[in-house]
Amino acid sequence: MYLRELRLRDLRCFREAEMRFSYPPEGNFTLLLGNNGAGKTTVLKAAAMAVLAPLMAGSSGFVPFLLVRSGCEEAKVEGEFADSSSFSVGIFRAGEGERLGPLRGLDWEQDRLKTLYGERGAEDFVVGYGATRRVQDGEFSGHSLRKRRHLRYQRVAGLFEPYVELMPLELWFASSPRREEVVELMNRLLPEELRFDGEFVYRGLRLPFEALSDGYRAYVAWVSDLLYHLAQAADGRMEELAGLVLVDELDLHLHPEWQRKIVGTLQRGLPRLQFIVTSHSPLIAGSLESRFVRVMKVGEDGTAMAVEPDRQMFGMDAQQVLVSPLFGLDSTRAAGAQEELKTLAREATAENPEKVLELMRRLSGRLSER
Secondary structure, three states, X not given: OOEEEEEEEEEOOEEEEEEEOOOOOOOOEEEEEOOOOOOHHHHHHHHHHHHHHHHHOOOOOOOOOOOEOOOOOEEEEEEEEOOOOEEEEEXXXXXXXXXXXXXXXXXXXXXXXXXXXXXXXXXXXXXEEOOOOEOOOOOOOOHHHHOOOOHHHHOOHHHHOOOOEOOOHHHOOOOOOOHHHHHHHHHHHOOOXXXXXXXXXXXXXXXXXXXXXXHHHHHHHHHHXXXXXXXXXXXXXXXXXXXXXXXXXXXXXXXXXXXXXXXHHHHHHOOOEEEEEEOOOHHHHOOOOHHHEEEEEEOOOOOEEEEOOOOOOOOOOHHHHHOOOOOOOOOOOXXXXXXXXXXXXXXXXXXXXXXXXHHHHHHHOOOOOO
């Protein structure tokens, strides 16, 4: 199950928009770029609803909130899939709240409802992670997991609810019949300096999960949660399961060195999964060809839209990406420093050699004449 296209109407910042996504085998990554408020997270929520709306409209535990565009009475999400099937959902104002339901004049197919309510099936596999995904700290409370949620909604709840806890590896790995598969996949997805053989080994030193750095813990917690859901849903080998993975702020807590590599690592490690992700990282943006990127822009009337970049980004360094139209910065220097450099440049003349030397030192990053 791959999402080929989304069409949105009156959904939060979108008056009317449509966007296409990459999916296997042509490429399994689509990156959404844009300023805060441009609609990146809304697209991820819409993608989840395009797959799971009949389930989410029932007793899954989902409560729609502020999805309908201000001043409108209903919103619409239409998803078209790689097998040429399509699905539509309406979000309607209901008093002070909102509700999901079929668009007027349409019904949801009973066969689709039966499939979605089967928690363990491989069909319609979708998992989503919000920007506030929570790494367990100390003893796992399981509070968010104990809420009354259907498993299929639990997999995307982090997109709609803050601070949803991820499933800790320690709670499921030891009893999983797929331990060998999990170890193999985990090591495909980890940085080279960190290995897993049932325990974590960092540069030859065995460490408990709690002793890993915050960045490693955040990444490992996300990957292990994804592997947990793959292990639950897959009929055959986990890596062969086709499905959709939605990730808000893929670069969350990641060191720049790993930001450069994470897209390629995920593409190679889980080639059957379709990833739609958001990021503010120029390093991630520079690791993808432009055909796999959508730039979210806000028009003069305040409505958002998604466009494909008109220039190639792959291979650009971070500064080139940041000063390109993709990010629109006029400089990557701190605002105050930029103004000081402009002043120095005006004052650096043949009659003022000290200013010339100072400008050269500042541009080279030297703090003194040493």
